[in-house]
Amino acid sequence: MSQEIEIEYKNIVSQADFNFLCEKFSIKQTAFKMQENHYFDTNEFLLKKHGSALRIREKNGNYTLTLKQPNEIGLLETHQILLEEEAKQAFQAGHLPFGTVANQLDKSFQIDITKCRYLGSLMTKRAEISYLDGILVFDHSFYFNVEDFEIEYEVKDEKKGKQIFENLFLNYKIPIKQTDNKIKRFFLKKLEQG
Numbered sequence: 001m002s003q004e005i006e007i008e009y010k011n012i013v014s015q016a017d018f019n020f021l022c023e024k025f026s027i028k029q030t031a032f033k034m035q036e037n038h039y040f041d042t043n044e045f046l047l048k049k050h051g052s053a054l055r056i057r058e059k060n061g062n063y064t065l066t067l068k069q070p071n072e073i074g075l076l077e078t079h080q081i082l083l084e085e086e087a088k089q090a091f092q093a094g095h096l097p098f099g100t101v102a103n104q105l106d107k108s109f110q111i112d113i114t115k116c117r118y119l120g121s122l123m124t125k126r127a128e129i130s131y132l133d134g135i136l137v138f139d140h141s142f143y144f145n146v147e148d149f150e151i152e153y154e155v156k157d158e159k160k161g162k163q164i165f166e167n168l169f170l171n172y173k174i175p176i177k178q179t180d181n182k183i184k185r186f187f188l189k190k191l192e193q194g
Helices: 015-024 084-093 100-109 158-171 182-193
Strands: 002-013 033-041 053-059 062-070 075-082 117-131 134-143 146-155
Touching: 002 015, 002 158, 015 134, 015 146, 033 084, 033 182, 053 084, 062 084, 062 100, 075 084, 075 100, 117 182, 134 158, 134 182, 146 158, 146 182
Parallel strands: none
Antiparallel strands: 002 075, 002 146, 033 053, 033 117, 053 062, 062 075, 117 134, 134 146
């Protein structure tokens, strides 16, 4: 089973601050790579109610089905590599394959993977660099009629990572805003549209 703990901090920033940070960290436009997250949930949004998310990430012609769920520290991620044909079936017919993720869904929430339906996608232009003890991520995302700019910091040590993250924005005098993760931002817009 492919599982990992994800600890990350995130901050939505203005386009001007995003461009400023890209310049400060020497991030060129050529460093950005496109990826697309395709989101799924039940008709009753049971995963959302459990504070969890189910997505297929499409990146460089590869497809990974991931279940993210709350954990004592960070989020527990369960991954399953998909064939392109399996991913296309999920997008077009809403049929997600059985396997590691389906087992985890059943074990954790008693949710049958066949009850999950396709909700839509979010495109992200992403650049990543090593920064101190973690990975600094620059995300420019597009979903529905929204365009946003986000800086993430992925770490292994929760306390140390938080301090480094806060200091980064303090040093550049950029406010830290309460930032929902991409799936929550996606859902808010999805629900607004009905």
